[in-house]
Every structure is written in C-alpha cells, then in structure tokens.
C-alpha cells in the first residue's frame with residue numbers, strides 16, 4: 051500500500067481497554083463502533099471510514115489490544131539483526147507457523163500495519179507507563195511505519211509529562227486526546243498531526259480539516275433554519291374541539307399536549323439521526339431519556355423560562371400581553387392555552403411563502419375554518435421554554451462525541467438570554483400567533499437562532515480547551 055496522496059489509513063492499537071475503539075468512534079463519527087467497559091471488546095481488526103460528500107477522507111482500523119507483547123518482543127529479538135531488517139522480522143513473526151492461533155490478537159493488530167497502515171497508539175494517561183507498555187511500543191517501532199501516540203486521560207490526575215517523555219522516544223508525534231469530550235478543534239489538532247506523519251498525507255488531511263469546517267458551517271445554517279421552523283410550528287399548533295362542552299375541550303387539550311410533546315421528540319430524534327447518533331436511540335425504549343422534564347410538564351417551565359415577576363415585565367415590554375395571555379393566577383388549562391379561541395389560524399403561509407423550508411408538517415395544519423380550536427399555547431413562557439429546550443438539546447447533541455454511550459439527558463439550564471432577546475422572542479411569538487408574520491421576521495429569527503447556537507458552541511469549546519486538551 052503506498053502512502054503517497056492516499057486516504058490516510060491508521061491502525062489504532064494499544065493495551066486492552068484504553069479507549070482505542072472510543073478514539074475510532076469519535077474520529078469517524080460512527081456510533082456503531084463497539085465500546086464497552088469490558089476488556090477485550092474488540093476481537094478482530096475492523097475498518098471504519100470517515101467520508102464527506104461520499105468521499106472517504108480517513109480510514110481507521112480498530113483492533114484488539116496487545117495480549118502478549120512481552121513474548122512477541124522476545125521472539126522478535128531472538129536473533130541479532132540490523133535495524134533495517136526489523137520490519138521484515140515483524141512480517142516473519144506474523145507468518146510463523148502457529149502464531150495466528152497463539153498470538154491471535156497481535157496478529158490481528160499487526161497485519162494491517164505490516165500491510166502499510168500508519169499507527170495510532172492509545173495509552174491511558176491516568177496510569178503510569180509499565181514495562182508492558184514499553185514492549186508494545188518497541189514492537190510498534192520495529193514495524194517502521196509512521197507513528198503517532200495519543201494520551202487518553204481516562205481519569206483525573208493523569209501524568210501527562212511522564213507519558214510524553216516516554217512516548218516521545220518511540221513516536222513521531224504525541225498528543226493528548228480525550229475521545230469522550232473531544233470538540234472539533236481538538237479533533238482538528240489531532241488530524242493536523244496525522245497529516246505530518248508522512249508527506250503523502252498532508253494534502254488529504256488538509257482537505258479533511260477544511261471539509262469538516264465547511265460541513266459544520268453548513269450544519270449551523272441548516273440547524274438554525276430547522277430549529278426556527280420547529281419553534282414557529284410549536285407556537286402555532288392547535289387542535290380542533292370536536293365535541294361540544296367540557297369533554298370536547300379536555301380531549302382537544304390532551305391532543306394538543308401530546309402533539310407538542312411528540313413533535314419535540316421528533317425534532318430531537320431527527321437531529322440525532324442526521325448527525326449519526328443512531329445507537330443512542332436503539333439502546334433504550336424511549337428514544338431520548340428526557341426524564342420527567344417533558345416539554346408540557348408545566349411545573350418545570352419556570353426552570354427553563356422566566357419567573358412570574360420577570361414574565362410580566364418582559365411580556366409587557368414585548369407588547370405581548372394582548373396576544374399571549376399573562377394571567378397571574380395561571381393554572382390548569384389556562385396556563386396552556388389561554389382562552390379557547392373562537393377563530394382559527396389564518397394562513398401560516400407567511401412562514402413558508404418565500405422559501406423552501408420543509409413544510410411537510412405545516413401542510414397538515416387545517417386551513418379551513420373551524421368553529422372552536424384549542425390552542426395555540428398562549429402562555430408567555432411557552433415560546434421561551436420551547437426555544438431554551440431546543441437550543442440546549444441541539445448544543446448537547448452537537449458536542450456529543452460518537453464514542454459517548456450514555457443516555458442523552460436534556461439538562462435544564464436557566465436561559466442565558468438578555469432581556470432584549472427575551473423581549474424579541476416574545477414579540478416574534480406574538481406576531482406568529484396574530485398572523486402578522488413576514489419573511490423578514492423569519493430571516494431575523496433564523497439569524498438569531500444561528501447566533502445563539504454559534505455563541506454557545508464557542509463557549510463550550512473554550513471551556514473544553516482549558517479543561518482537557520493540550521497540544
């Protein structure tokens with residue numbers, strides 16, 4: 051295999067249970083890579099590709115961990131040979147009779163390297179280097195292939211300096227990289243190091259790094275669009291009251307709650323799938339473990355939105371009180387829906403008219419006149435809560451490395467918006483619900499959402515940089 055201008059291909063090796071598969075999953079954004087706390091999870095060498103627009107740009111081979119490094123090294127060192135003969139000696143080891151059975155794991159991990167792959171060696175930075183590690187590193191040096199080492203600080207108190215000194219004697223580059231928290235800049239720093247391992251890889255890795263940046267910019271634009279559309283849809287949602295009297299209203303309200311809940315889950319799931327988080331869904335009964343804090347659990351609204359006193363102030367400033375019922379004694383149905391409106395949504399076309407958003411679900415809205423409808427939800431916290439939850443979830447998912455196997459738990463965070471932003475959101479809500487929505491409002495909303503996302507992602511990256519990665 052020639053390394054010249056080809057897709058960088060690296061074999062991820064190391065001791066069992068050091069996070070090798072986690073590194074593969076995060077770098078290739080593939081959550082089907084098998085990861086578990088049990089040692090010996092990976093039993094054979096498996097190739098995972100990372101592609102953008104259908105073009106493979108990085109190939110990682112996940113391998114089992116070394117089991118008998120000392121014996122392998124003893125075999126390699128049995129005869130005295132010159133350094134130039136070492137790669138050949140490793141090859142001979144693989145072909146020696148009985149080794150495929152006796153040294154199954156070593157044969158599985160060394161074969162792709164001997165066939166031309168580079169080496170990504172993973173160590174746990176929170177455990178000190180041992181003679182066993184030294185034997186592994188020496189074997190890898192014998193292969194003569196391009197080599198980079200990753201210190202994965204699996205627990206607190208990692209002795210990075212000692213590891214750096216040790217690894218520096220065996221590898222061309224040494225990087226600290228935590229596959230469970232790595233953000234894009236950390237990934238890109240690692241990719242840059244890969245690009246410098248061998249001259250033929252510098253152009254393909256540069257392309258990969260640029261491709262990732264471009265992909266994320268596009269992702270931000272698309273997400274801002276989708277999130278804004280979702281928010282507007284939630285604010286407009288309403289249900290027909292099909293029977294007269296209290297029962298009819300109860301049914302309609304239950305239907306409205308269910309629809310709003312279901313649509314939140316649907317939006318979250320769609321993002322997850324879009325970004326390659328498939329397994330998290332398959333591992334549990336309900337797709338996302340959102341706990342008791344569901345969208346329509348109105349008791350938690352004050353966690354996500356504003357306190358009563360602030361609400362009155364902000365609603366007043368937004369001129370929202372007329373459109374969004376502010377009721378000091380809010381409770382029960384009135385909290386959700388305000389009064390039942392006798393009218394209907396006129397046209398929601400303002401949202402869809404001038405652009406090609408996915409309007410599938412909006413198409414389902416009844417546009418014909420109905421006598422009574424339940425909704426849309428008029429409580430002034432509702433627009434803030436829907437937005438806060440969607441932004442928080444989007445950020446959590448965006449930053450979620452594909453090695454992460456824990457449940458996606460939506461964490462309540464008091465919205466960090468300025469008064470100005472809160473007032474802005476409420477007046478958009480009012481416009482939507484009063485059918486005074488125009489393309490320019492939509493543009494402004496999408497821009498606002500994009501800025502919110504970008505800011506919160508930048509903050510997260512900054513705090514990760516100071517916490518856990520060093521280059």
Ligand SMILES: Nc1nc2c(ncn2[C@@H]2O[C@H](COP(=O)(O)OP(=O)(O)OP(=O)(O)O)[C@@H](O)[C@H]2O)c(=O)[nH]1
Nearest residue numbers: 066067068069070071072085086087089090091092
């Ligand atoms: N706390 C913490 N746990 C980690 C980190 N990296 C990996 N793990 C966990 O360590 C365990 C082993 O991770 P794997 O990626 O399966 O390790 P491996 O080296 O591929 O293991 P084998 O295939 O068994 O050789 C999993 O439970 C991971 O979630 C880390 O940086 N911090």
Ligand SMILES: [Mg+2]
Nearest residue numbers: 070071091092
């Ligand atoms: Mg593994």
